[in-house]
Amino acid sequence: AQSVSQHNHHVILSEAASLELGCNYSYGGTVNLFWYVQYPGQHLQLLLKYFSGDPLVKGIKGFEAEFIKSKFSFNLRKPSVQWSDTAEYFCAVNANQAGTALIFGKGTTLSVSS
């Protein structure tokens, strides 16, 4: 069975600081990887995804993530956070098979102070 582990439960940063949120998954086969974001009072939205190809993927709002297969990791990064990045971030994975469910990590709450 697949599982997703997010190492940081709550991260507090000042504006302009760099961000890295860790995500590790356990599954031996081919996977698809996602980061979703939930801004306060809003629904889950896709931030970025990796299906295949270049392991460094870029998403919206300056976010990027790198898939490192040997480490089973898909860490999220942003060089300079803004106050508006305050949100909850979820890493998710599913097996590259028909009709498989997306499995989420427990989430990381990011608080950015201005």
Added chain:
Amino acid sequence: GAGVSQSPRYKVAKRGQDVALRCDPISGHVSLFWYQQALGQGPEFLTYFQNEAQLDKSGLPSDRFFAERPEGSVSTLKIQRTQQEDSAVYLCASSLGTATGANVLTFGAGSRLTVL
């Protein structure tokens, strides 16, 4: 519609009551998923439909939970004899494709259930 619509947004039920939560997916989306999100946790998979067929219900926590999508569009998640541990946000998501897991899910705003 433009997005996934869920109703009601908020539901308060007394323990033992039955509840029904509705999901209107994006028009034309073949796949539909239900998730349960407890406070401070990530969404947990409940069940998956491909059109009207329920292909995976392995995440339903008990036989009190039942989901249907009879015409392959609108879906209803029903919880019978609600318990306090059922209190959570129930999320519905849909996606266009079915062929592989490489589909992007679009989520609704969720239905927040509070069982007293």
